[in-house]
Amino acid sequence: MxxxxxxxxxxxxxxxxxxxxxxxxxxxxxxxxxxxxxxxxxxxxxxxxxxxxxxxxxxxxxxxxxxxxxxxxxxxxxxxxxxxxxxxxxxxxxxxxxxxxxxxxxxxxxxxxxxxxxxxxxxxxxxxxxxxxxxxxxxxxxxxxxxxxxxxxxxxxxxxxxxxxxxxxxxxxxxxxxxxxxxxxxxxxxxxxxxxxxxxxxxxxxxxxxxxxxKHILWMKVTVYGRQGHASMPDRALNALRHGMRLALLLDEALHKEFTEYDDLFDPPVSTFEPTRKPENVQNINTIPGVDTLFWDNRVLPSIAPERVEKLFKAIAYNYASMNEVRVNVETVARDEAxxxxxxxxxxxxxxxxxxxxxxxxxxxxxxxxxxxxxxxxxxxxxxxxxxxxxxxxxxxxxxxxxxxxxxxxxxxxxxxxxxxxxxxxxxxxxxxxxxx
Ligand SMILES: [Zn+2]
CATH class of the missing domain: 3.40.630.10 (Zn peptidases)
Known part of the structure; x- marks a missing residue:
């Protein structure tokens, strides 16, 4: 046989x-x-x-x-x-x-x-x-x-x-x-x-x-706190959504600039950083949101320590807060090492x-x-x-x-x-x- x-x-x-x-x-x-x-x-x-x-x-x-x-x-x-x-x-x-x-x-x-x-x-x-x-x-x-x-x-x-x-x-x-x-x-x-x-x-x-x-899986939650108000009087409010969007673009650019490692074993061959879930901020159109939250799904090449990515999130976010009137909070929702x-x-x-x-x-x-x-x-x-x-x-x-x-x-x-x-x-x-x- x-x-x-x-x-x-x-x-x-x-x-x-x-x-x-x-x-x-x-x-x-x-x-x-x-x-x-x-x-x-x-x-x-x-x-x-x-x-x-x-x-x-x-x-x-x-x-x-x-x-x-x-x-x-x-x-x-x-x-x-x-x-x-x-x-x-x-x-x-x-x-x-x-x-x-x-x-x-x-x-x-x-x-x-x-x-x-x-x-x-x-x-x-x-x-x-x-x-x-x-x-x-x-x-x-x-x-x-x-x-x-x-x-x-x-x-x-x-x-x-x-x-x-x-x-x-x-x-x-x-x-x-x-x-x-x-x-x-x-x-x-x-x-x-x-x-x-x-x-x-x-x-x-x-x-x-x-x-x-x-890849490492790293889920982050970024919350921006402003001041809620009537949409017709933005001077009395502080629009958390506008600041949240600006901060998101800064993060997006910084992450992709900092972590450029390439490994063609992987598909895609780079780390990925994607803003994904966006919970509702206000229920009506004529209110300026006082709080803005955005989640990120990051897939990090194993050669990069996930702590480095967490630190960059925090550095960019807290720098942004220090130069603007808003407060921010950065949380790790999940970190699963590969x-x-x-x-x-x-x-x-x-x-x-x-x-x-x-x-x-x-x-x-x-x-x-x-x-x-x-x-x-x-x-x-x-x-x-x-x-x-x-x-x-x-x-x-x-x-x-x-x-x-x-x-x-x-x-x-x-x-x-x-x-x-x-x-x-x-x-x-x-x-x-x-x-x-
Ligand atoms: Zn299965």
């Missing part, structure tokens, strides 16, 4: 499954989707009752595959059952380490405006290659790829070279406090050379994009890149993004983590869908990755390195 796979690696360019097994795998994936999509799993913070019902389905699926799942629940009185469930399972490999974990989140965002959906959001509707439904991509695709990988291994009668860890986590859409971050606090994983992570929760349509880095990038030459990235190249015929592209995924919490603890899957990026949208053909190909890539012989070469190399020291 092992030999057959080695041959197909080279001869068939990654067509590892064969038509029979691919067909059965497709049926298995559809049966998973038709069970998982109808069971809502929305975080209490987003108005739902949590993930327990969906977690029970995932546990059943793991047991059916012959695995013994472990539950690591975080307490949350607001949720059904009083818990936010997390599930771990391990498929042993020929080697003990590295254990390479697939992390998928089982919670989903609400469906939004139902009139925008062509298909019912809580049914798995199959149209040609697409499965529609809330969560089909984000992140039930990760869930079915992880389960489908174990299913395919079993069908092929294969044992992976390195152990496959499966982690199904809650609460990703509302901050991961009861999900991945809870697992990290509980120290469920070992050292960064023992546990590595693949996060199928974002990607591109050709499967080439591998996300290895993120952790250092997983180097593109880390063996995890290289092995996945090799699998992508061999099975997909595309050039793998390690990239960084401004958006936040659970990988940042792993990287902050020093673990290598790659975010990768193949998708059309329909997450959070009405008519969200996943493509069956993408899922089957992702599973083929993962099969190649986990059964690769490179792992044994790597182990010999590191043993030799260890002996030499």
């Amino acid at each position: 092992r030999l057959a796979v080695e041959n197909s690696h080279t001869a068939l360019g990654g067509n590892l499954l064969g038509r029979d097994i691919a067909g059965r795998l497709r049926g298995y994936i559809l049966s998973l989707y038709s069970k998982l999509i109808p069971v809502k799993a929305i975080a209490p913070d987003l108005g739902g009752e949590g993930e327990l019902d969906r977690a029970l389905l995932v546990e059943d699926a793991l047991r059916e595959l012959g695995l013994r799942p472990t539950r690591v629940d975080a307490k949350d009185e607001r949720a059904k059952g009083g818990v936010r469930p997390n599930i771990l399972a391990l498929v042993p490999g020929e080697l003990e380490t590295p254990r390479v974990w697939i992390v998928a989140h089982i919670d989903t965002v609400p469906e939004g405006d139902p009139s925008l959906w062509r298909y019912p959001p809580y049914e798995a509707t199959v149209v040609d290659d697409r499965v529609y439904g809330r969560g089909a991509e984000d992140d039930l695709q990760g869930v079915v790829e992880a389960l489908g990988l174990v299913y395919a291994l079993r069908e092929l009668g294969l044992r992976p070279t390195v152990p496959i860890g499966l982690a199904f986590v809650s609460d990703e859409e509302a901050g991961s406090h009861y999900g991945l971050r809870y697992l990290l606090e509980r120290n469920v994983w070992g050292r960064p050379d023992e546990d590595w992570f693949i996060v199928p929760d974002a990607g591109s349509s050709d499967g080439s994009v591998m996300l290895v880095a993120e 952790g250092s990038a997983t180097p593109p030459n880390h063996p995890l990235v290289e092995a996945l890149a090799e699998a992508v190249k061999a099975t997909r015929g595309v050039k793998p592209r390690p990239r960084g993004i401004g958006g936040g995924t659970v990988a940042r919490y792993l990287r902050r603890r020093g673990y290598p983590a790659v975010v990768w899957m193949t998708c059309d990026e329909t997450a959070h949208q009405p008519n969200e869908y996943a493509r069956l053909s993408y899922i089957v190909r992702d599973i083929e890539t993962l099969l190649y990755f986990y059964t690769s012989h490179t792992w044994k070469k790597l182990q010999k190399l590191s043993a030799a390195g260890g002996a030499a020291q």
Whole structure:
């Protein structure tokens, strides 16, 4: 069996499954989707009752595959059952380490405006290659790829070279406090050379994009205090909006002038500073606002300490206040540090890149993004983590869908990755390195 796979690696360019097994795998994936999509799993913070019902389905699926799942629940009185469930399972490999974990989140965002959906959001509707439904991509695709990988291994009668860890986590859409971050606090994983992570929760349509880095996220709130008055008598008022706008433009210019670092690993390759939310100041047109508030969403390259950006906000704002009659207040609403990038030459990235190249015929592209995924919490603890899957990026949208053909190909890539012989070469190399020291 092992030999057959080695041959197909080279001869068939990654067509590892064969038509029979691919067909059965497709049926298995559809049966998973038709069970998982109808069971809502929305975080209490987003108005739902949590993930327990969906977690029970995932546990059943793991047991059916012959695995013994472990539950690591975080307490949350607001949720059904009083818990936010997390599930771990391990498929042993020929080697003990590295254990390479697939992390998928089982919670989903609400469906939004139902009139925008062509298909019912809580049914798995199959149209040609697409499965529609809330969560089909984000992140039930990760869930079915992880389960489908174990299913395919079993069908092929294969044992992976390195152990496959499966982690199904809650609460990703509302901050991961009861999900991945809870697992990290509980120290469920070992050292960064023992546990590595693949996060199928974002990607591109050709499967080439591998996300290895993120930016710091820094949300700021700037409030300007003037004096409210009648709009017909501005001489008796102090227009906080006018000063707020002037200050916003000064900030905009200063931030973009100061932080010009460029890193083409990232898309976009620079830090971004965007004024975004503007809460209402007055309710009527004929009142001069006495208070003006503006929020900023900043995505800062990891080479720049977020404190430097906070300091510039304060310096510009308090300087402005000292030269004008207004008072200002600058607050940090959220500061979420990215952790250092997983180097593109880390063996995890290289092995996945090799699998992508061999099975997909595309050039793998390690990239960084401004958006936040659970990988940042792993990287902050020093673990290598790659975010990768193949998708059309329909997450959070009405008519969200996943493509069956993408899922089957992702599973083929993962099969190649986990059964690769490179792992044994790597182990010999590191043993030799260890002996030499
Ligand atoms: Zn997601």
